Amino acid sequence: MHFDLPMDLYEKREGKDVLETEFLPALETGNISVIGAAIYIEDRYLPDTSLRVALDQIARVYAETAASQQFAICKSFGEIQEAHRTRRIALVITMEGVEPLGTDLNQLRVFYELGVRSIGLTHARTNAAGHGGIFAASGSPQEGLTAFGQDVVRECEILGIIIDLAHINPTGFEEILSMTTKPPIVSHTNARCYYDIERNISDEQIKMIGERRGVIGVNSILVSPRAEESTLDRYLDHIEHIANLIGIDSVGIGFDFFEFIYRQWPESRQKELAAKLATPHFIRDLTNHSHAPNLTRRLIERRFSDTDIEKILRGNWLRIFEETLNG
Numbered sequence: 001m002h003f004d005l006p007m008d009l010y011e012k013r014e015g016k017d018v019l020e021t022e023f024l025p026a027l028e029t030g031n032i033s034v035i036g037a038a039i040y041i042e043d044r045y046l047p048d049t050s051l052r053v054a055l056d057q058i059a060r061v062y063a064e065t066a067a068s069q070q071f072a073i074c075k076s077f078g079e080i081q082e083a084h085r086t087r088r089i090a091l092v093i094t095m096e097g098v099e100p101l102g103t104d105l106n107q108l109r110v111f112y113e114l115g116v117r118s119i120g121l122t123h124a125r126t127n128a129a130g131h132g133g134i135f136a137a138s139g140s141p142q143e144g145l146t147a148f149g150q151d152v153v154r155e156c157e158i159l160g161i162i163i164d165l166a167h168i169n170p171t172g173f174e175e176i177l178s179m180t181t182k183p184p185i186v187s188h189t190n191a192r193c194y195y196d197i198e199r200n201i202s203d204e205q206i207k208m209i210g211e212r213r214g215v216i217g218v219n220s221i222l223v224s225p226r227a228e229e230s231t232l233d234r235y236l237d238h239i240e241h242i243a244n245l246i247g248i249d250s251v252g253i254g255f256d257f258f259e260f261i262y263r264q265w266p267e268s269r270q271k272e273l274a275a276k277l278a279t280p281h282f283i284r285d286l287t288n289h290s291h292a293p294n295l296t297r298r299l300i301e302r303r304f305s306d307t308d309i310e311k312i313l314r315g316n317w318l319r320i321f322e323e324t325l326n327g
């Protein structure tokens with residue numbers, strides 16, 4: 001439920017058939033059927049060109065999808081089912097950080113019409129809607145959402161946009177839960193008991209999601225602060241930890257594969273990321289979508305039942321789409 005695909009398509013906007021040549025092979029090998037394709041605006045575009053870059057990212061998703069028989073942009077549960085029936089990969093457009101909206105709620109309606117079906121208010125920074133949790137155990141601002149952030153949350157529920165609690169600071173997290181009624185999601189995160197930073201979620205927060213029948217997508221690049229512990233088994237530990245706390249119906253996949261972008265960066269930019277956020281530790285046998293069967297195999301080895309594996313890999317997210325998306 002989280003993949004930085006639109007950002008990369010935008011960076012390669014002069015290219016042709018990028019989706020088919022650079023992404024499809026791994027997605028097919030991994031047997032991936034639904035992707036949350038996240039619009040994200042990098043710092044260097046803020047604030048002036050956020051809206052333009054977001055629109056261009058969506059334009060590239062549409063253009064690349066139109067050029068392929070293998071993908072479908074899906075705006076409803078029915079369209080996701082139809083994509084599965086016709087053996088195409090469903091792309092659900094999401095937004096990570098509402099910077100493209102500026103402070104204009106009308107823009108939310110526009111992005112909804114363009115197909116955005118899930119929104120997280122912030123990345124690991126402050127914007128007009130609220131504050132993101134930081135990559136440290138504490139230290140983000142204590143306050144919750146701004147009035148604009150509250151308006152966005154209310155409007156999302158009315159429109160049928162899934163509200164994603166990934167990245168939001170702890171105060172904002174609770175505030176959003178208190179304002180909403182539908183099952184909440186955390187599209188890509190990890191358990192703080194294994195990696196204690198605000199960007200991940202505590203046992204208490206995990207329980208809050210469980211109480212509301214929400215779903216937590218387990219992230220593959222922040223399973224441990226230590227490279228040597230960033231393993232497929234530790235990824236499974238996160239799944240088991242969440243399932244033990246709130247049940248199998250609330251665990252999903254939020255790989256957030258990022259290595260394909262990271263390796264394109266010069267060393268200076270990789271160092272910048274390490275200084276500003278954290279050094280990502282990629283799991284050797286869970287680095288891209290082609291590795292998904294490794295996860296399935298390990299779930300079987302750890303004696304998860306077929307029914308539970310189906311829920312973790314697919315069924316739980318489908319329930320969220322069915323219960324949350326209008327139409």
Ligand SMILES: [Zn+2]
Nearest residue numbers: 096166167188
């Ligand atoms: Zn993220």
